[in-house]
Amino acid sequence: DGGITQSPKYLFRKEGQNVTLSCEQNLNHDAMYWYRQDPGQGLRLIYYSQIVNDFQKGDIAEGYSVSREKKESFPLTVTSAQKNPTAFYLCASSIAGKLFFGSGTQLSVL
């Protein structure tokens, strides 16, 4: 089954804690992305990676970090520096400009 797999579907973060959201793809796409979606709003770009071992900040990178050690994987860490982390997080990969999204992770603060 080809696609983008995000886990977990729901995640809770305690204050001061770092949490990591997983994103795996088996589409053999070079580019991968992380977006944040707040209720009733559009998608805002956090980080993106065009190739393994390289990534760039998006529009709202503060308080987040990523790594791209393997083509298939692009995990996102929400650090304690992100003061308002509650949101729906979407991972995507792309080819020729077409984005393919995972099913998302809902992060909430305890």
Next chain:
Amino acid sequence: GENVEQHPSTLSVQEGDSAVIKCTYSDSASNYFPWYKQELGKGPQLIIDIRSNVGEKKDQRIAVTLNKTAKHFSLHITETQPEDSAVYFCAAIDFGNEKLTFGTGTRLTIIP
């Protein structure tokens, strides 16, 4: 950078009627315009797209039109059905920078 505006933010139409969602973009270098449909609790899915060398594209009940001079593009859904209820996002990209910019979304509700 690119700025994409989308209207309306909410739209309700009677089942069987047509729905139209409009977007404008700012960067004349943008050359690819996809539309995504997002159902509740899921990730967006690509439903139709258009490139800047084409004025219109159709896929069954869905069509997209592009006016490069005015820098706007529209999604048209005909003979709407309850399963068309979702949030729709437009987007624009310049393949030179590979960064897709999204509109703020339209919540479409089909009234049975």
